[in-house]
Amino acid sequence: MKHRYIPMTGQDEAEMLAVIGADTIEALFADIPAAIRYEGVLPMSGPLDEPALLRHMRLLAGRNANFDEYVSFLGAGIYDHHIPVVINHVISRSEFYTAYTPYQPEISQGELQAIFEFQSYICELTGMKVANASMYDGATALAEAAALAGGYTKRSRIVVSSAIHPEAKEIVRTSARGLNLDIVEVAANNGLTDLEALESALTDDTAAVLIQSPNFFGAIEDARAIEPVIHGRGGLLVMSVNPLSLALLEAPGELGADIVVGDAQPLGIPASLGGPTCGFFAVTDALMRRIPGRIVGQTVDKEGRRGFVLTLQAREQHIRREKATSNICSNQALLALCASVYMSTLGKTGMQEAALLNVRKAHYAADKIASLRDPHTAAPVFELPFQAPFFNEFVVKLPQALDAAKLNAKLLRKGFIGGYDLALADPSLSGHMLIAVTERRTKDEIDRFVHELEECCR
Amino acid sequence: MNMKPTPDKALIFELSKPGRVAYSLPACDVPETEAASLIPPHLLRAKPAELPEVYEVDVIRHYTELSRRNFGIDNGFYPLGSCTMKYNPKINEDVARFPGFAKIHPYQPEESIQGALELLYTLQNDIAALTGMDQVTLQPAAGAHGEWTGLMLIRAYHESRGEKRTKVIVPDSSHGTNPASATVAGFETITIKSDAKGMVDLDALKAAVGADTAALMLTNPSTLGLFEERIVEIANIVHEAGGLLYYDGANSNAIMGITRPGDMGFDVVHLNLHKTMSTPHGGGGPGAGPVGVKSKLIPFLPKPIVSRRTDGAYYWDYDRPASIGRVKAYYGNFGILVRAYAYIRTYGPEGLRRVSECAVLNANYMMHRLAPYYEVAYPGLCKHEFVLSGRRLKSFGVRTLDVAKRLLDFGYHPPTIYFPLNVEECLMIEPTETESKETLDAFIDAMISIAQEAEQTPEIVRNAPHTTVVKRLDETTAARKPVLNCTCG
Numbered sequence: 001m002k003h004r005y006i007p008m009t010g011q012d013e014a015e016m017l018a019v020i021g022a023d024t025i026e027a028l029f030a031d032i033p034a035a036i037r038y039e040g041v042l043p044m045s046g047p048l049d050e051p052a053l054l055r056h057m058r059l060l061a062g063r064n065a066n067f068d069e070y071v072s073f074l075g076a077g078i079y080d081h082h083i084p085v086v087i088n089h090v091i092s093r094s095e096f097y098t099a100y101t102p103y104q105p106e107i108s109q110g111e112l113q114a115i116f117e118f119q120s121y122i123c124e125l126t127g128m129k130v131a132n133a134s135m136y137d138g139a140t141a142l143a144e145a146a147a148l149a150g151g152y153t154k155r156s157r158i159v160v161s162s163a164i165h166p167e168a169k170e171i172v173r174t175s176a177r178g179l180n181l182d183i184v185e186v187a188a189n190n191g192l193t194d195l196e197a198l199e200s201a202l203t204d205d206t207a208a209v210l211i212q213s214p215n216f217f218g219a220i221e222d223a224r225a226i227e228p229v230i231h232g233r234g235g236l237l238v239m240s241v242n243p244l245s246l247a248l249l250e251a252p253g254e255l256g257a258d259i260v261v262g263d264a265q266p267l268g269i270p271a272s273l274g275g276p277t278c279g280f281f282a283v284t285d286a287l288m289r290r291i292p293g294r295i296v297g298q299t300v301d302k303e304g305r306r307g308f309v310l311t312l313q314a315r316e317q318h319i320r321r322e323k324a325t326s327n328i329c330s331n332q333a334l335l336a337l338c339a340s341v342y343m344s345t346l347g348k349t350g351m352q353e354a355a356l357l358n359v360r361k362a363h364y365a366a367d368k369i370a371s372l373r374d375p376h377t378a379a380p381v382f383e384l385p386f387q388a389p390f391f392n393e394f395v396v397k398l399p400q401a402l403d404a405a406k407l408n409a410k411l412l413r414k415g416f417i418g419g420y421d422l423a424l425a426d427p428s429l430s431g432h433m434l435i436a437v438t439e440r441r442t443k444d445e446i447d448r449f450v451h452e453l454e455e456c457c458r
Numbered sequence: 459m460n461m462k463p464t465p466d467k468a469l470i471f472e473l474s475k476p477g478r479v480a481y482s483l484p485a486c487d488v489p490e491t492e493a494a495s496l497i498p499p500h501l502l503r504a505k506p507a508e509l510p511e512v513y514e515v516d517v518i519r520h521y522t523e524l525s526r527r528n529f530g531i532d533n534g535f536y537p538l539g540s541c542t543m544k545y546n547p548k549i550n551e552d553v554a555r556f557p558g559f560a561k562i563h564p565y566q567p568e569e570s571i572q573g574a575l576e577l578l579y580t581l582q583n584d585i586a587a588l589t590g591m592d593q594v595t596l597q598p599a600a601g602a603h604g605e606w607t608g609l610m611l612i613r614a615y616h617e618s619r620g621e622k623r624t625k626v627i628v629p630d631s632s633h634g635t636n637p638a639s640a641t642v643a644g645f646e647t648i649t650i651k652s653d654a655k656g657m658v659d660l661d662a663l664k665a666a667v668g669a670d671t672a673a674l675m676l677t678n679p680s681t682l683g684l685f686e687e688r689i690v691e692i693a694n695i696v697h698e699a700g701g702l703l704y705y706d707g708a709n710s711n712a713i714m715g716i717t718r719p720g721d722m723g724f725d726v727v728h729l730n731l732h733k734t735m736s737t738p739h740g741g742g743g744p745g746a747g748p749v750g751v752k753s754k755l756i757p758f759l760p761k762p763i764v765s766r767r768t769d770g771a772y773y774w775d776y777d778r779p780a781s782i783g784r785v786k787a788y789y790g791n792f793g794i795l796v797r798a799y800a801y802i803r804t805y806g807p808e809g810l811r812r813v814s815e816c817a818v819l820n821a822n823y824m825m826h827r828l829a830p831y832y833e834v835a836y837p838g839l840c841k842h843e844f845v846l847s848g849r850r851l852k853s854f855g856v857r858t859l860d861v862a863k864r865l866l867d868f869g870y871h872p873p874t875i876y877f878p879l880n881v882e883e884c885l886m887i888e889p890t891e892t893e894s895k896e897t898l899d900a901f902i903d904a905m906i907s908i909a910q911e912a913e914q915t916p917e918i919v920r921n922a923p924h925t926t927v928v929k930r931l932d933e934t935t936a937a938r939k940p941v942l943n944c945t946c947g
Contacts, residue, residue, distance in 0.1 A: 001812050003805070005545050007894035008816045016823040016895065025815045028822055029716055031685045031839050036721045044584045047806030050549060057800060061558025063573030065566060068557045077787065078563055084481060086514060088555070090521040098530030098546050100538055100871075101742040106926035107866055109467070110528030111741040114521070117470050120943035124507050130942050133742065136599035139787035147642070167787045174760075174783035178610060178644040220501050248493055250503050263787075272554075273574055274564030274788025276599070276744030288940065294742065298944075299936035306466040307928040311936040317602070317638035318877070322647040327602045327638035334740030337521075344470050344517050348509040350481035356493055357486060363496050364488035389497045408567055420565050443487040 004050075065417065067271070071445045073365075075393045075436025076216070076420040077138070077165050077263065078271045081244070081354075082440050084345045087268045087338055097334055101294070105309045111333060112308035115296040118336045121343045125246045126260040127253025128282035133294035134336040135279030135328065138240060138263025139168035142210060143175040144281065144292045144326055145238045145259040149208035150181045151325065152290055153235060157182050157206045161193040163215035164240065166425040172210065181207070191219040191386030191395060198226065202233045208259075212240040213249075216425070218362075218393030218434065219386055220249060227256035243267055243280065243339070245391045247351035248359065259283050268342030269335050278335035289315060292326030357439035358392035365437045365446045366394045372454055381457055385432065393436040395422065395429075399457055404433050407456055414452050467527065467927075470520050471944055474510035480517050508945065527927050528741070529871055535897050539843045539874035539886025540633070540681055542711045542733035547804065550736065550797035559796050564788040568773050575772030578789065579764040581799045582748075588810070589707070589727045590720020591750030595759045597790040601708060602635040604728030604747030605675070607760065609643035610782045611726060611751060612673045612702050614758040618780065623672035623701065629658050631682055631878040636675045636706060645672055652880060656682045656836040663695055671701035678722065679709045679841035681878045681886070683821065693723025702726065702755075710734040711890065712818055712841035715811030725752045735798035746794040760785045816891035817842040820898060824889055827902045831909040835881045843888035845881050856912040856919050858883040863930065864911070864922035868904040 013025070022028055029037075048056055072080040091097060095110065102108030102115075115133045122131035135141040146158045158176065160169055162185050169185070176183050186197040193211055202209070209230040213221035223239060230237050236258040244266040246252075252260040265277040283291050289312060297311035317324040346354055372381040383397040396419070398404060404421035411418040419436070422429035437446065493502060512520075530536075536543035554560065562571055582594040598604035609626065616623045626640040627648045637647040648666050653659040658676070667674075674696045679685045686692060693703055705724035711734045719727045731737050732745035739745070751759065761781040762774035774789075805813060818841050825834055825844040832846040848858035862872035862885070874886040889898055911919050923929065 001809065003809060003812065005547060005804075005892050006812065006816050008819070008891070012895040013819065016819055020819075020822050020826050022822070025819055028815075028818050028839055031687050032713070032717050033687060033690065035690060036717050038590075038716060038718055038721065042587050042715055042807035042810075044587045044807045044810075045580055045803055047809050048803045050804075053549060053800060053803055054553070056803065057553040057556065057796075058558075060573035060577050061553070061556040063571075063576070064558040064562045065570035066557040067561035067563075070570075072563060074563045074565055076565055078565075080561075080563070082483065086480070086517055089518070090525075092551070093522065093525035094532035094546075095525040095528040095530045097551075097738045097740050098532045099528055099741045100536070100541055100543060100739045102528075103538075104529075104862070104866065104872060105931050106863070106923050106928055107529040107871065108527075108741075109927055110524035110526065113467060113469070113527070114524055114741075116943065120469075120471065120945045121509065123943045124509060124945040136603060136743075137787050140599070140603075140785075165787070167784055170784040171786065174610065174785055175642070177782075178606070178613070178642055180644060220497065222501070224500070246503070247507060248497070248503055249501055251507070254504065270560040270793070271563050272560050273562050273571070273792035275786070276746075276791035276793050277787075278744075288942075295940075295942060297936040298941040299932045301929040301931045303929055305928050307931045309931050309933050309936050311933065311940060311942075314937070316634075318634035320638070321634050322637035322641045324634070324638040324641070327606055327635050327642045328600075329602045329635050329638075330600045330743040330745060332740075332744050333742035334738070335744060337741070340470075341517065341521060343509055344512060344520070345480045345514070346483075346509075347474075347478075347480060347511045348506060349511065350479060350483065351509060352506065353481075353483055357483060359493060359496050360486060360488050360491060363491070389501060391497075405567070409569070412567055412570055417563060417566055417570070424565075439484055442484070446488075 065412065070415055070417045072417040073419050073435050073437060073449060074417045076434055078274055079266050079436055079438050080271065080440055081266050081438050083268050084342065086345055087341045090341045091334055091337055096337060102310060105307065109307060112296050114337050114340060115333065116298060116308050118340045119296060121340055122280045122282050125243055126282045127251025128260050129285045130288045130291060131280060131282040132291050133296055133331040135281050135293055136332060137277045137279045138261060139165060139171045141261035141279030141281050142168045142240050143172045145261050146172050146181060146208060146210060147175065147179055148259060148290055149236045149238060150179060152287060153207040155205045155207035156180060157184060157203055159201045159206055159209045160185050161211045162186060163188040163193050163217055164210060164212040165216045191217040191388045193221055195225055199229050204233060206233055206235040208236040208238045210238045214242055214245055214391040217386060217395050218390040219388035220391060223255040242391065244355055247355035258287065264335065264339040267339035269338045276332060276335055278332040278339055290325055293328050294331045354439050361439065361441055362392040362394060362437040368446065368450045369396055369453065392438055393434060396433050396435055398431050398433060402457060410456050411452055416449055416452060467523060469944055471510050473512050473516050473520065476511050478511045478513045480512055480514040534869050535893060535901055536871040537873050537887045537889050538871060539888040540708050542888060542890055544736055544890040545892035546736055546738040547801060550800045553800050554793050554796045572772055575764050577799050578795060579766055579772050581795055582764060584802050585729060585748055586750055588714060589750045590718030591727055592753040593756045593759060594748050594750040595763055596748045596795055597760045597786045598747040598749055599786050599791050600743065600745040601728060601730040601747045602639055604749045605635055605639035605706065606642055607785045608704050608726040608728055608749050609639055609645065611755050611758045613643060614782050615755050616672055623670055625670045626672055627666050627674045630880050631680050632675060632677065633681060633706065633708060656684050657686055658692055660688060660691065663692060667695060667699035667701060671699050673702045673704045675704040675706060677706040677709050679712050682836055682845050683840040683843040684836055685841055689722045708733060709842060712814055714814040715807055716814055725755060731794055731798040736801045737794045737797040744791050744794055746791045758782050813891045820889040820891060820893060824887060824898055824902060828905055831906050835884060843886060846885045847881055848883040848885060851912045852883065854912045854916045856916050858885055860919045860922060861908050864908045864919045865904060866923040867925045870901055870904065
C-alpha cells in the first residue's frame with residue numbers, strides 16, 4: 001500500500017526485516033495472542049483521496065452557519081471578536097505548532113520565551129504575581145482553582161456564585177466529587193452575586209469563594225465588597241475574568257483576589273464550536289509553589305546568556321506522581337501563543353480601544369432594545385431586568401408570547417445568530433436572552449438586529 | 459566568563475515604543491460615550507495595563523525569530539518515546555480553518571451546525587470501532603484529562619452498584635499522570651512492580667487486587683514498548699476481583715487494526731488524538747483525549763454526547779440522568795477533533811493498520827541496529843517504541859542526559875530520557891511510521907558516533923550542545939529564585 005505520509009517501500013521493508021531477522025511484518029506481532037487479534041477490516045469510515053477529502057470537509061463545513069455569513073449576537077463565554085490577520089500567520093509557523101512541550105530548552109527557546117511572555121501578559125492584565133503557561137480552558141481552570149484552594153486551606157467547602165458560567169459550575173461540581181469538596185451555590189440578585197446570601201453561606205471551613213466578573217449575565221461584580229467577607233473567614237477569593245475586559249476594568253490583583261482564572265478565547269482565538277481555547281491561571285506569591293500546570297522561568301546558560309526553562313517542576317505529576325498538585329501534564333501552548341500575539345498586536349492602547357468599543361456598542365444595543373415601544377400601549381417591548389453595570393453582554397426579558405428558541409430560529413432565517421436562551425442555564429430565567437455585542441458589530445448590524453427583534457414581536 | 463557569542467533575544471516588552479500600533483480596529487460608529495459614564499468609575503482600572511506598543515513588522519519579526527529558536531517535526535526527526543511525534547498533515551490544518559468549522563459558536567441552534575454534529579457523531583463511532591468500545595465521549599481535552607474522566611466514570615459505576623472501591627493499581631512503568639489522575643479522582647494508588655521481562659507481575663497483581671480495587675490502569679503496549687502477552691489473564695484477575703480495566707491509549711499507534719483494547723478486556727479507554735491521530739502538539743497543546751467505554755459504563759458518560767434522530771438529524775443528547783456531569787466547557791477541543799477526523803478519513807481502517815505495521819517495523823529495526831552500542835533494556839520484540847539504557851557509558855563519565863544534549867548538535871530532537879523510571883539511564887525511542895529508512899539510518903549513525911565519542915572524547919559529549927542558540931541552562935537557580943515574568947519585578 002502506497003501512502004503519501006508513509007515512506008516504506010518494498011525494498012525498505014525487506015532490508016529492515018533482514019536486519020531484524022524476521023520474515024514478515026506479521027512476525028513482529030507474534031507477541032499479541034491470537035485470541036485478541038482483530039481479523040478483518042474495522043467498521044470505520046473509509047479512506048478518501050486528497051481532493052475528495054477536501055470536498056467532503058467543505059460539504060460538512062458548509063452545513064454550519066458561520067460568523068462570516070451570519071451576524072452573531074451570541075456570547076455566553078465564546079465571542080465573535082476580530083482576530084488580527086497576523087495571528088494565523090504566526091501560529092502557522094510549523095516550528096511552533098509541530099513542536100512538543102519544550103522539554104529540551106536549548107532547542108525550544110522560542111516556545112519557552114513565548115510562554116514567558118504570555119505569563120507576563122497575564123500578570124500585567126490581572127495584577128497578579130505569578131501566572132502559569134495556561135490550562136485547558138477557563139472552566140477547567142476554575143475547577144483547578146477550587147482544588148488548589150481546598151488543598152491550600154485544608155478546608156472542604158467551596159462557595160460558588162450562581163452567576164458563574166453554568167458549564168464552569170458543572171465542571172467544578174464534577175471535579176469536587178473526586179476531591180471530596182462540598183459545593184455550595186449562592187443565589188444572584190439583580191444579576192449580581194447576592195452579598196447577604198454569600199455571607200451567610202460562609203463558614204470557618206470555607207476554602208474559597210468563586211465569583212465571575214463580568215459574570216455569566218454580563219454584569220460586573222463588585223469584588224471590593226466580596227473580598228473582606230471571604231478573607232475575614234480565612235478563605236481565598238477566586239475570580240474568573242474576561243481578559244479583554246481587564247483593559248478597562250480594575251485588575252483583580254488590586255481587588256484582593258488570591259487566584260484569578262479565565263478563558264483567553266476573546267484574545268484572538270477562533271470560536272471553533274467552543275474549543276480548543278486556552279485557560280489562564282494566576283496567583284499571589286504565597287500560592288506560587290501550589291499552582292497547577294507548566295511554568296516557565298528565566299535563567300542563564302553557562303555562558304551567561306538569558307534563557308528560559310520549564311521550572312518549579314517539583315509540583316508536577318511526572319515527579320510527584322500521586323502526590324502532584326494536579327494531574328495536568330500539558331498546556332494550551334498554541335492558543336496561549338494566539339493570545340500573546342493578540343496582546344502584542346493590540347498593545348496597551350489597542351486593548352483599551354477594543355474593550356471600550358465593546359462597552360460602547362453593547363450599551364448602544366441595550367439602549368436601543370430597551371427603547372422599543374409597543375405602538376398601542378407605548379409600554380416597553382423588551383425589558384432589561386438587571387440594573388448592574390455590564391461590559392459587552394446583557395440580559396433581555398422577552399415579551400410573554402415570545403419563546404427564545406423560536407426567536408432564534410426566526411433570526412437565523414434573517415441572517416442573525418441570536419442570543420443565548422437563558423432557560424438552558426436556569427429554568428427560572430425562561431423567556432430571557434443573553435445578548436453579546438463585540439467590536440465586530442457595526443451600528444448598521446445592531447440596528448437591523450433590533451429591527452428584526454421588533455418584527456418578531458409582531 | 460566567556461564573551462557572549464550572540465546577544466539575548468529581546469522580549470516583546472523590550473521592543474515597546476509609545477506611539478506605535480500594530481492594530482486596525484473598527485471605527486466607533488456608535489456614540490463615543492466615556493467609559494466612566496457607562497460603568498461606575500470605582501469598577502474601572504486605576505492604572506492601565508502596561509502592554510507593549512509595537513508596529514506590525516515588530517510583531518512578525520519577533521515571533522518569526524522565536525519560531526527560528528524552536529524545533530518541530532517539520533524541522534527534523536523527533537523520536538520522543540511515548541509522544542508519537544508523527545508528521546502533522548497539512549490538509550488537517552487547512553480544513554480545521556474552514557469558516558464553517560473555525561467560526562461557529564457552541565450555542566448555535568442545532569439546525570445551524572448539522573455538519574459539525576455529523577462530523578462528531580461519525581468520529582465517536584469511528585473511535586468506538588477502532589478501540590472496540592460501545593460509546594465514546596469527545597469532551598476530554600488531553601490524555602490526562604481523559605484518564606481523570608475515565609476514573610470518574612469507574613467511580614460512578616462502582617457507586618451505582620453500592621460498592622465503595624477506593625484503590626487504583628498502576629504498574630511502576632506507568633506514566634506519572636496515571637497516579638496523579640487517580641488522586642484527583644479520589645482514589646488511592648497502589649504501584650506494582652514489573653517482572654524481569656518488563657511485564658506486569660501477575661503474582662504482585664494477584665496480591666494487590668481485592669474488594670477495594672476500583673481499577674487497574676494499563677498502557678498496552680507499555681511505556682517499555684512491550685505488549686503485555688498475558689493481558690487476558692490480567693483482565694480476568696481484575697474482573698474477578700470486581701475491578702475494571704482502564705486503557706491508557708498513549709501507545710495506540712502500535713496496534714491499530716491489529717488488536718483492540720475492548721477485545722483485550724478493557725472497560726474504559728482514552729486515545730491521545732495528538733499522538734495516534736496526528737494532530738499537532740502545538741508546543742504543549744491543545745490536544746484531545748476522547749474516552750470510550752463498554753456498554754455498562756455508557757449511562758455515566760459526560761453530557762452531552764452527539765446522537766442521531768430517526769429522521770437523520772443530529773442533536774446534543776443531554777438526557778443522561780446518571781452522567782458524571784461535564785468535564786470540559788462546551789464539547790471538547792472541536793478544532794482538534796476536526797483534524798483527527800480528517801486523518802482517519804485520509805487512511806481508512808486498512809491504512810491505519812498499515813500505519814501501525816510501519817511504526818512497529820521502524821522501531822524494531824532501530825532497536826536491532828542500536829543494540830551493539832546501547833544496552834536494550836528488554837530484548838525481544840518491541841512494538842512502536844523501545845527502551846535503551848546508557849549505563850555502559852557511565853564508566854566514561856557520560857550520562858544519558860549528555861547523549862541527549864549531543865544529539866541536538868546532530869540536528870535531532872532527543873528521545874525521551876529518564877522515563878520509564880524502572881530502567882537506569884534510559885532512552886525511550888519512538889520513530890513513528892512517517893520516518894524513512896534513510897532518516898532512521900542517519901539517526902542511528904549519530905547515536906553510534908556519540909557512543910564512540912563517549913569513549914574517546916567524552917568532554918565533547920559532556921559539554922554538548924555546542925551549536926544551539928543557548929548552552930545548557932541553569933535550572934537549579936531558575937527553581938530556587940524564580941523569575942516567572944518580566945512585568946512584576
